[in-house]
Amino acid sequence: MIRLAQFFTAFSVLLSWIGPGFALSEVEMQQMLRTVDDRQRNGGDYKALCYIETKEKGKSDVVYDAVVYRRDIDDKLMILFLRPKTEQGKGYLRIDKNLWMYDPTVGKWERRTERERIGGTDSRRADFDESRLAEEYTPTYGGAEKLGKFGVHKIMLTAKDGVDVAFPVVHLWLDQTSGNVLKRQEFALSGRLMRTAYYPKWTKLFSESKNAEVWYPQEIRIYDEVEKNNSTVVLIREVDLRSLDANMFTKAWLESKSR
Amino acid sequence: MMVTLAMSFRFSCKPIYMARIAVFVWTTSTLVFHTWLQSPLYAETPERREEQIFGDETDPKNEKSQQDVGVPPDAVAPAVAAPPFDSIAAEKDMFSEDSGNGEAISRSNLMSLGEDILQIGGQLYLRSAYVIQEDAAFSDNRFLMPNLLDVYFDARPNDRVRGFVRGRLTYDPTTTGAATEPYGSSHDNPDVLLDQLWLKFDISRVVYATVGKQPVKWGTSRFWNPADILYGQLRDPLTLFDERTGLSLVKLHIPVESLGWNFYVIGMFDDAASLADVGGAFRGEFVWESVELGVSAAVRDGVKTKFGVDISAGIFDVDVYAETTVSLGVDKPVLKLPEGVDPDLVEQAAGLIEDLIKPPGVDENDTVVRIAAGLTYGIRYSDEDSLFLGGEYFFNPIGYDDKDLYPLLYALNIAQPLYVGRHYGAVYVAMPQPGSWDDTSFTLSAIGNFSDFSFLTRLDVAIRVLTYLNIEVYAAGHLGAHGGELRFGTDPLQLPTGDTVPAIAAPMVDLGFNLKLSI
Structure with a gap:
């Protein structure tokens, strides 16, 4: 019996080293997160056209057209809604630790938290911003799994102390081959599952400022796990990594684009 | 079977x-x-x-591509931003058998050809209010429908030049001819106003100019905005919509993005018949960590010089804000005539009226410091919902300690709502989209004039239906001292001019129902 137990232990250890599903060490997981962050980080400026479609139970679907501007070197982010006309001019501006929302109908800026639903959709600020997983979370390994045809590593993340994030617990499914995020589940502090997001399409383009390639998801499908029938799809199009104009990331600039 | x-x-x-x-x-x-x-x-x-x-x-039939999720990395087609020019790749793209997939001109640029540089839109705001008054029969209570239509023309030939015009039509079907306020002031009904008329452009992307009639709002407070020093008329905190029309300005904005700072230099042209009447203003905005600070000043002939400071900071789940204005003297009120009063008589009696309405202990040359401060505390009560508790205090040293002079102030239309008393306070609870009510928000607020001890409590409910239609419903109760600002009523009043203005019944309950649609 003891021999049998010893055999299974040795076999398990062997499997953990030779199989694709071997457990990742914390150092390896940190490296994977840094890779995910670095591949999406530009180091310069970033502009993308986003279409955001929301589906809610009992309501007609709404499609938003927004432009996302980033100046990664300063951690600045701006989201400006262009369409539909009723939302035109609404915007978000992140400078340092401040996230402000501008509502042109009342002409007022208000501070918002990381939990803010961008434009009332299921998306959050982090969906449009550069990835900061390694800075913000501590990983633990959840095992090797299959996601459709893809072999994935499941990594469970817990927010570091003092870091303000929308969700304190995140589960990530990373493609074992490319390292890209394919699935992401976000949990409240109570352990309740809040959102599930899928990243079925990734692409890249060359960045002169980074002198390397920058990866971005072309599509994010977000499912509200609280209001089960609500979902949001974000399509990221026309990513442009050329330098943006100076003096853009200000409240006044965003106000000047609204009514 | x-x-x-x-x-x-x-x-x-x-x-x-x-x-x-x-x-x-x-x-x-x-x-x-x-x-x-x-x-x-x-x-x-x-x-x-x-x-x-x-x-x-x-x-096995499922053709989900490995390329979609990034495998292998080299197999993915380049996207919009161009890499360094590669002649071989470019020629292959243009002349190979499978050429024609790339876009020589970006889709957004092509789409811009089809876009009209002029957009037309606006807002339709249908409002109705019912005021239940003390000692009035139910059928005699006041009913009004101050409807409003804003229409704009917005021209953007490119992203550096913009022209904008917004006009406003007000119409109250409950009155015929001129619309009459409680004390007799009137305006045309329907009435047409010019809200905004401005041009915007930049100078080498360093200086951003806005020239013309434009809205400006300074200050951080929720209810009282003493630091909004450019406007002679401060916003009525009880209105759901800022009805003040724009100011005629030349505004130069100089941002320093690397520091998160903004500077504004402003020329003010309202009622400037000569160069001497042109006013000037300055404002600086500074961001540091989670603190934002604004410093401003305004100078104009005939108006006391004013300085303003406003600050806001996010500290954990608490937003703290404060604003103050320092005025080098007390501006004389602009007397507005009640309906039917002889202008000559008012002019003759102006000195007497000014003496009568001067707050006790206030001299025209006193330096006046007005302060508003408050905080908002966000409490998460479920995994995805928060409620917000807030409180605000306002000190107004040029306000009135008691209510005896209110009838005259109201009769002359110089009482600015919620800036009449010396001490004010407000508390509120806001519940945006509670639970599964994602299109409904509740706000319960209470405002008090602690100088005359009159109070107002109000419940606001905002609902969005049919995706685009906003419904606003409110109910408010007037409490506290009779004749106080928030429960104001009076007997017939004889003006120093000899004219008599009629009695007004104090309100008990206000009910409102508004429909708002962006068009």
Whole structure:
């Protein structure tokens, strides 16, 4: 019996080293997160056209057209809604630790938290911003799994102390081959599952400022796990990594684009 | 029974019937299966969702591309931003057999050809209010419908030049001819106003100019904005919509993005018949960590010089804000004539009126410091919902300690709502989109004038229906001292001019119902 137990232990250890599903060490997981962050980080400026479609139970679907501007070197982010006309001019501006929302109908800026639903959709600020997983979370390994045809590593993340994030617990499914995020589940502090997001399409383009390639998801499908029938799809199009104009990331600039 | 069953079985075993049954079963099962596939029960399961997105491992026909998720990295086509020019790749792209996939001109640039540089839109705001007054019969209570239509023309030939015009039509169908306020002031009904008329452009992307009639709002407070020093008329905190029209300005904005700072230099041209009447203002905005600071000043001939400071900071779940204004003297009130009062008589009595309405202990040359400060505390009561508790205090040293002079102030239309008393306070609870009510928000607020001890409590409910239609409903109760600002009523009043203005009944309850649509 003891021999049998010893055999299974040795076999398990062997499997953990030779199989694709071997457990990742914390150092390896940190490296994977840094890779995910670095591949999406530009180091310069970033502009993308986003279409955001929301589906809610009992309501007609709404499609938003927004432009996302980033100046990664300063951690600045701006989201400006262009369409539909009723939302035109609404915007978000992140400078340092401040996230402000501008509502042109009342002409007022208000501070918002990381939990803010961008434009009332299921998306959050982090969906449009550069990835900061390694800075913000501590990983633990959840095992090797299959996601459709893809072999994935499941990594469970817990927010570091003092870091303000929308969700304190995140589960990530990373493609074992490319390292890209394919699935992401976000949990409240109570352990309740809040959102599930899928990243079925990734692409890249060359960045002169980074002198390397920058990866971005072309599509994010977000499912509200609280209001089960609500979902949001974000399509990221026309990513442009050329330098943006100076003096853009200000409240006044965003106000000047609204009514 | 057995015979019947046996006969029907023999009958149904005939080939023609067997074929019909087979067709029926196949069709029915296909329909049921198809319906099930379309049903939320099937489509919404996480497993099915992932199978649709990432492919079914067991299905060899599934063509979900490895390239989509980034494998292999080199196989992915370049996107919009151009890499360094590669002549071989470019020639291949243009002249190879599978050429024509790339876009020589970006889609957004092509789409811009089809866009009209002029956009027309606006807002339709249908408002109705019912005021239940003390000692008034139910049928005699006041009913009003101050409807409003804003229409704008917005021209953007490119992203550096913009022209904007917004006009406003107000119309109250409950009155005919001129609309009359409680104390007799009137305006045309319907009435047309110019809200905004401005041009915006930049100078080398360093200085951003806005020239013309434009809205400006300074200050951080929720209810009282003493630091909004450019406007002579401060915003009524009880209105859901800032009805003040724009100011005629030349505004130069100089941002320093690297520091998060902004500077504004402003020329003010309202009522400037000569160069000497042109006013000037300055403002600086500074961001540091989670603190934002604004410093401003305004100078104009005939108006006391004013300085303003406003600050806001996010500290954990608490937003703290404060604003103050320092005025080098007390501005004389601009007397507005009640309906039917002889202008000459008012002019003759102006000195007497100014003496009468001067707050006790306030001299025209006093330096006046007005302060508003408050905080908002966000409390998470569920995984996705928060409620916000807030409080604000306002000190107004040029306000009135008691209510004795209110009738005269109101009769002359110089009482600015919620800036009449010396001490004010407000508390509120806001619940945006509680639970599954994602289109509904509740706000319960209470405002008090602590100088005359009159109070107002109000419940606001905002609901969005049919995706675009906003409904606002409110109910407010007037409490505290009779004749106080928030429960104001008076007997007939004789003006120093000899004219008499009629009595006004104090309000008890206000009910409101508004519909708002962006068009």
